Amino acid sequence: MISADFLNSPLPEPQELPGADLAGPGRFVNRELSWLGFNWRVLEEAENTRVPLLERLRFLSISATNLDEFYTVRVAGLRELKREGQTNPAADGLTPAEQLVLIDEDARNLMHRQQEILSNLTQEMREADIFVLTKDELTEADRQHLAEVFLYKVFPVLSPLAIDPAHPFPFIPNMGFSFALMLERRRDGRSLQALLPIPQQIDRFIPLPSTGDTRRFLPLEELLLLNIDQLFPGYRTIGSCTFRVLRDSDLEVEEEAEDLVREFETALKRRRRGEVVRMKISANSPDSLKKVIMRELHVSPEEVIEVDGLIGISDLSELVIDSRPDLLWPTFTPRVPERVQDHGGDMFDAIRQKDMLLHHPYETFNMVVRFLEQAAQDPDVVAIKQTLYRTSKNSPIVKALCDAAEDGKSVTALVELKARFDEAANIHQSRRLERSGAHVVYGFVDWKTHAKISTVVRREGDSLVTYTHYGTGNYHPITARIYTDLSFFTCDAKLGRDATKVFNYLSGYAQPESLENLKISPHRMKDFLLEQFEAEADHARAGRPAQIWAKMNSLIEPDVIDGLYRASQAGVKIDLVIRGICGIRPGVRGLSENIRVKSIVGRFLEHSRIVCFGNGQGLPSRGSRVFISSADWMGRNLNRRVETLVETTNPTVKDQIVRQIMAANLADQAQSWIMQPDGHFTRAELPEGAFAFNCHRFFMENPSLSGRGSAGAADVPVLTHEEE
Incomplete structure (x- = not known):
């Protein structure tokens, strides 16, 4: 009990x-400072000795990912308000300018603490036989192995660039990580400034040959330093730094857009080119390089953060390796509800017995997928309606809806294009659904549809019975493994009518007047x-x-x-x-x-x-x-x-x-x-x-x-x- x-x-x-x-x-309490307080709590889990070592590293990575998104959306928005001269205070009385000052102070303290924790975790990882090495710690065998890795897996995708009047400074995308170099030509001492943008498709940490439980990695920037001669033949390195930029990633969409999908595709391209809101750069970087980078990226001094440590802490998630289960949470397998098992896996029979509430991830989200897959295959199902706010790239839910539509069932999918950072994925899913014959709607231009509803209309005898799913989280099988959410299944006629009215509202703008169990x-x-x-x-x-x-x-x-x-x-x-x-x-x-x-x-x-x-x-x-x-x-x-x-x-x-x-x-x-x-x-x-x-x-x-x-x-x- x-x-x-x-x-x-x-x-x-x-x-x-x-x-x-x-x-x-x-x-x-101020919203932004409260959010930073939450991220401090996430970061402090990286110090919690009751948490397994690699899970603590994961918490550190999550705190960095969270902070990046906070800057690209919330801080970017406050900067824009300040730039426009807005002085209207938030509910707590702070103006945009006042909030930015407090955010900057707290965020810098948080980033400094991230580096301290990383240093401590790196030492603990070494004690557990996980090593993140520098180039000076490599053996000759390591260097031979890395020469092959560089030649076949890294070199083909790199584009080293000189920085001079004949070579304009390249565009660095949001979250773009780059290497900047000061070089000197060996034969005559002529200097050259160069840039090496690092494609995000390359792993940040290169695994090295290891034995037993030992795992060894080399950061990508160390590998690049080892191979400068191949990138810039005839030059020696006299100075270098790494830097990473975050850009304004909030989307603006014209309210009267005639084609919402096309407008969002255009807006996504604008996001990639948004203004820089924060730049991290190596501490003690050559002053001339730093000035060039700041000038070309239009970055002011207050937007620059010098880092004495690792830039791109979010990449540490690559080091949370499955091959060391002793350093991870114990394996947990979500349960299949016994009532569903009692009915041989038949979701409709289980729901018909009585209402059922599943608690994810403790009860598997596969039951939600099964609900829709069974509906797609059931000849007695005549219609399916579904909201999609976020879902996985190869979503089994979208596949089930496509299968149902191709089988001749009436399928309506409400796809929310304004799901932040999932807009591109949702556009792709909507195209896929349309090709299968599903009716795809996008809700309202000025409101997001964040409701999680699915209805299945099934012919039973002389009647049509509506089975309804209401959720507190997204129809996303991957995040459902770590997000705690609720899935409520019912065939109560009142809740079915309510759901149908909401779908009619989303597709036809007819505001429901008499909802029975729903607000x-x-x-x-x-x-x-x-x-x-x-x-x-x-x-x-x-x-x-x-x-x-x-x-x-x-x-x-x-x-x-x-x-x-x-x-x-x-x-x-x-x-x-x-x-x-x-x-x-x-x-x-x-x-x-x-x-x-x-x-x-x-x-x-x-x-x-x-x-x-x-x-x-x-x-x-x-x-x-x-x-x-x-x-x-x-x-x-x-x-x-x-x-x-x-x-x-x-x-x-x-x-x-x-x-x-x-x-x-x-x-x-x-x-x-x-x-x-x-x-x-x-x-x-x-x-x-x-x-x-x-x-x-x-x-x-x-x-x-x-x-x-x-x-x-x-x-x-x-x-x-x-x-x-």
Whole structure:
């Protein structure tokens, strides 16, 4: 059973925030600084000795990838606002210029810490027989092997370039990594500046022959230094540096674009050529080279970061090697729900028995794929409708939809072209679907469609039955291995009608007027949430139990935060699990005394969105109202995207969400960070010498309630509470 101790734990003593304007902008935490705080938590997992060594290296790489995206989108946007002279403050009162100053300071500290951690991890890796060498550490046998590697795998794709008036400075793409050189001709001492752009198709770390468990690698830049004579015959190197650029990667699309696909294809080319927003360059690089690079790339000094260490820390993911399982998380195989096995793998039979909620990655995402593959092959299925926000390159879901269309079924696919960094993949998928005969629509030009819905209409006897899938995450089989998400399957007629109305809205712009179990943004969801906050406040004022539990990735929408503050002040006990950005201030006297916030950062990426209301009976209780959603509580999700909020009424599904998923998240100690009133997070205090509950381990070891099947759910651990 899951301990109910967290339910009975007293709220921390509320704190004062001297000088903060809690009636004004001071009641909010800045979005960008909160995001940086999340990335600090990711980075600190790279120092967590309870995490296997190569997984710590992976966390370091992820922190760098996250920071790159933050710069190419968020920082790029703030720079543009500053350039245009915008001084309108964010909700927390900071102008774009003020935010950029604070971001720069915090991000530079974070990048410096990344290098320190890398140095420590490199030493630990050496102790574990994984070596990242320099050219000076190579043996003669290594050099002979690398000569072959360079000649056949590297040299053919390199384009060494002189930098002079006859050779214009080349375009360096976003995330482009380059080698710059100062050379001297041996026969007459004539100097030459040169550039060596490094194609992203070449591995950054070259494996060397190894024996046993030993693994050895050489960074690509070291290999290039070994072979300068072949790239620039007759020259000697007198100075060199490496540099990497990040460019503005946000997309702008003309609202009146006649052909949305063509407009996005053009916009993707513009992204590649966006302005440089950050350049990292080797510390102690030759001054003349640095000046040339900055001038040609139009980079100002404040956009330059000198790195005494490895440039491109995100590339360290190449060193997380499967051949050393002793340094990785123990292997985990997702479960097939027992109820699906009871029905011989037939998804429709399993769903028809009763509603089913799968918790990924603990239950395999293959069940979602099977649902659509079975629909494609079933002669009784007449129609399939599907939203696609992100999916894999060779998506089995897209293949199933194509197979269904080619078999003569009516297939409608809503493909969202505005899924950041997946636009090109989604264009490719939409072309593939169209060729198969599917009807492809793109939703709204000015709103993203972020809802995760799939419907299958099946002829059963004299009736048509709609089987519906609502998800909290994307239809992406690869990310579903590491993202925690929920898949809700039902053949409830009301939820089927609701889904059909949403699809009609997306394809025909006819706003649904009477949804039965569903709320959608941008039309009704935010108002409904605010009404539920107020309903809990009414219960508190009347002396009834009043509670809200919620879980999501981000919480920054000002109206929602103010609604939670009002509920807290009325006496509602509010527990929030917010993985990333959080703009609310918990535990502030007179403002949020009844609000607690935690963040979970661990083996899996918390991604599911859940909200539970005590409904006058407290939590957990059978009378509570329980919802899953595709939406975080952000302005973009609630005001500018099509999203879903689905109420679950099946008692077993509700118990699974409240007594298993939310209870385990709230009870977690091993991977939890607690938010302080000033916006910072501190690690949860672990019980000294005692077992620290880990929700990810709990879910890996225990089946979910609603997928339990004929074995029954009696032995499935859930939250116990004295009052139940």
